[in-house]
Each structure stands twice: as C-alpha cells, then as structure tokens.
Amino acid sequence: xxxxxxxxxxxxxxxxxxxxxxxxxxxxxxxxxxxxxxxxxxxxxxxxxxxxxxxxxxxxxxxxxxxxxxxxxxxxxxxxxxxxxxxxxxxxxxxxxxxxxxxxxxxxxxxxxxxxxxxxxxxxxxxxxxxxxxxxxxxxxxxxxxxxxxxxxxxxxxxxxxxxxxxxxxxxxxxxxxxxxxxxxxxxxxxxxxxxxxxxxxxxxxxxxxxxxxxxxxxxxxxxxxxxxxxxxxxxxxxxxxxxxxxxxxxxxxxxxxxxxxxxxxxxxxxxxxxxxxxxxxxxxxxxxxxxxxxxxxxxxxxxxxxxxxxxxxxxxxxxxxxxxxx
Numbered sequence: 001x002x003x004x005x006x007x008x009x010x011x012x013x014x015x016x017x018x019x020x021x022x023x024x025x026x027x028x029x030x031x032x033x034x035x036x037x038x039x040x041x042x043x044x045x046x047x048x049x050x051x052x053x054x055x056x057x058x059x060x061x062x063x064x065x066x067x068x069x070x071x072x073x074x075x076x077x078x079x080x081x082x083x084x085x086x087x088x089x090x091x092x093x094x095x096x097x098x099x100x101x102x103x104x105x106x107x108x109x110x111x112x113x114x115x116x117x118x119x120x121x122x123x124x125x126x127x128x129x130x131x132x133x134x135x136x137x138x139x140x141x142x143x144x145x146x147x148x149x150x151x152x153x154x155x156x157x158x159x160x161x162x163x164x165x166x167x168x169x170x171x172x173x174x175x176x177x178x179x180x181x182x183x184x185x186x187x188x189x190x191x192x193x194x195x196x197x198x199x200x201x202x203x204x205x206x207x208x209x210x211x212x213x214x215x216x217x218x219x220x221x222x223x224x225x226x227x228x229x230x231x232x233x234x235x236x237x238x239x240x241x242x243x244x245x246x247x248x249x250x251x252x253x254x255x256x257x258x259x260x261x262x263x264x265x266x267x268x269x270x271x272x273x274x275x276x277x278x279x280x281x282x283x284x285x286x287x288x289x290x291x292x293x294x295x296x297x298x299x300x301x302x303x304x305x306x307x308x309x310x311x312x313x314x315x316x317x318x319x320x321x322x323x324x325x326x327x
Contacts, residue, residue: 010035014095014102016085016276017110018045018068021312025108030075037102039095043068043082051130052173055139055266056180065133085111085276088283090305109280109294110311116272116291123244127267130173139266143181146264147189150196157261163201164262166249168241169269170207171214175224177268178205182231203232204260206239206251208269241269277314284308289316293324 011034015022018040026038044065053059072078087096088107095102115129128138143165150162165185167178185201192198205212205228211221212228212235225235236253243250248261273292281288286302287295293316294302300315302308317325 012103012105013037013108014104014106015039015108015110016095017108017112017312017314018042018080019048019110019112019312021110021112022108023068023071025110025311026072026078027075030072030078032077034077034106036075036078037081037104038068038072038078039081039083039085039097039102040068041082041084043080045071046133048131049172051133051136052176052180054133054136055130055177056143056184057140058180061133061137085279087279088308090283090308093307104307106307106309108309108311109276110314111274111276112313113271113273113291113293115267116270117267118270120244123267126246127168127244127249127265129267130177139177142264142266143184147185147193147196147198147201149263151193152195159196160200160202161248161261162263163196163198164204164248164260164264165201166204166206166260166262166265168206168244168249168265168267170205170209170212170235170237171268174205174207174268175212175228177266178203178233179228179231182228182233186232202234204234204236204262206241206249207235207237208240210237212237271313273314277310280308280310286310289324 013029013034013036015025015038018038023045026036029036044067047064050059050064054061068080083097083099085095085097093104114131117123128135146162150159153159153162165181167174182203185198189198212225213221228235239251239253241251244265249265250259277288277292277294280286280294284302284305293314294310296310296315296317297303300309300311319325
C-alpha cells in the first residue's frame with residue numbers, strides 16, 4: 001500500500017532574524033517534521049546583553065558572538081542564509097530577499113529593534129548607540145582614546161572634557177555602561193597613566209524620567225542608583241537632553257539649561273523597531289505601536305494572518321493593557 005502522504009512537500013518555515021527569538025525558534029523546530037530557513041544579515045548570533053563589556057574592554061567580540069551554522073549544526077532540517085529581507089507578500093506567501101524570493105508556509109519575523117534618537121538622528125555621529133559589535137568597538141575606541149588624549153592634553157579645561165563621560169538614558173544598557181566606565185576609570189586603570197589620574201574622571205548618567213531603570217519596580221531602581229553612586233557615577237534624573245555636539249551635551253535640569261563639556265557622549269536612551277515591522281504592517285494591515293512594534297495576538301500571530309508570526313523585541317503583545325510583554 002502506498003503512503004498517501006509520502007510525496008507531499010514538508011511544511012516550510014521561514015525565520016527572519018537570528019537573535020534570541022529567531023534562533024530559539026529554529027532550535028525548537030530542529031526535530032520537527034518541517035523544513036526551516038533562518039535568514040539574517042549576519043552569520044552569527046550576538047549576545048547583546050554583554051555588548052557593554054566589549055565597549056569597555058572587558059570582553060572581546062568573539063566571546064559574545066557564535067556562528068549560527070555552528071549552533072544549528074545538529075539540526076539537519078535547518079538551513080541558514082546570510083541575506084536581508086526587504087519585503088513580504090502574505091497573499092502569495094513569499095519573502096523577498098535582496099538576492100531571491102522564498103516561499104513559506106509559516107513565517108516568523110524576529111528582527112528586533114535599533115537605536116531611537118527621537119527625531120535627532122544627527123546626534124548618531126557624536127553619540128553612538130549600542131546594538132552591534134561595530135557599535136561596541138566604536139564605543140571602546142572613543143572611551144580609551146579619551147583617556148589617551150587627556151594624557152597628552154596640557155590645558156586643564158580641555159583635559160577635563162576628555163575625562164568626562166556622559167551616558168544618555170538610564171535603562172538597563174545605560175546603567176550597565178555607566179557602571180562599567182566608572183569601574184574602568186576608578187579601579188581598573190587608576191594606576192596606568194603618568195600625567196593624569198583616571199579617578200578624576202566624571203561619569204554622568206542622564207535620564208529624562210524620575211528614576212533609573214524606569215520599566216522596573218521602584219525598589220529595584222533605588223537599589224540600582226545606590227550601586228551606581230557607590231561606583232562613583234553621578235546620576236541625574238529628570239534631565240532632558242536638548243543638544244549633543246562634539247564639544248559636549250546640553251540638557252535641562254530643574255529648569256536650568258546646562259552645557260556640559262564632554263568629549264565622550266554615549267547613547268542608551270531609546271529604541272525603535274526594525275524597519276521590517278513597518279513592512280509587515282503595510283503588507284498585513286497590522287497595527288504598530290509608537291515605536292514601530294507590531295501588535296500581535298496571544299500566539300504572536302499577526303491579526304488575520306495565522307501563518308505570520310512576530311516575535312521578540314519587534315512584537316507588542318499587550319497582555320497588561322498599556323504594558324506590553326517584554327520582548
């Protein structure tokens with residue numbers, strides 16, 4: 001007797017994004033009777049929570065990145081493509097890549113978020129954010145170059161500007177980054193220079209809201225701020241940044257405009273959804289939230305398209321009213 005399903009094509013799952021959500025989806029489908037294609041612009045998975053350690057010299061990029069093909073080597077039904085998705089057609093069930101078009105039966109979009117400068121994209125060149133290995137290496141270059149420049153500088157005011165480090169945004173990334181810079185200046189490198197004392201550096205953390213770590217419970221914010229203070233970080237809440245240049249940062253605090261000379265300003269103030277969120281919304285009619293995340297159903301599917309799923313930081317699952325489930 002011939003098996004009626006013997007020649008039926010296997011279910012095709014296309015996953016866009018090799019971050020936490022996309023990679024774990026691929027791994028969990030590794031033993032399923034489906035064919036999986038994982039697409040990412042990079043051929044490695046990046047452990048983003050430790051990027052701040054690369055930015056401050058504690059780790060090398062290779063310690064927080066792993067080849068996607070190596071991670072998925074045992075999952076013989078998973079194929080990895082290094083490419084970029086530029087569009088989707090949910091009616092014909094196709095993903096348009098830069099190099100080709102792929103057909104799918106189920107689509108998972110997990111392309112995450114990027115920096116958000118709230119309409120001030122010109123600040124990006126003078127205040128880099130922290131989302132990629134390249135971002136971390138650029139931060140590392142700026143931080144260590146500032147100490148070297150201060151070592152050579154003879155003018156006291158200019159020297160202090162080189163030794164002033166400003167982190168904008170006191171979410172998890174900003175808190176970790178400011179604390180790591182303080183440890184670097186006040187402990188790790190305190191005896192490494194001849195003309196300067198790194199302990200004279202200023203590490204300033206600016207936050208527009210009334211406490212650090214705003215998404216967390218107030219008691220956790222209080223503990224975090226206490227820890228930052230003990231490290232030597234100067235925390236300034238309710239501080240609204242109005243301008244950033246190569247010379248420093250301008251912010252309003254207690255109705256006073258402060259122009260702070262600083263040669264190193266680092267951005268950790270906000271994120272926006274990747275551009276693929278808008279692509280999904282335009283193709284499916286799905287709603288986006290204010291930062292461009294796709295509003296999804298309880299099973300992470302897009303409304304009216306049960307075969308299209310959005311996961312991770314790109315998804316907005318409003319299970320608590322105005323508070324979406326964390327990516």
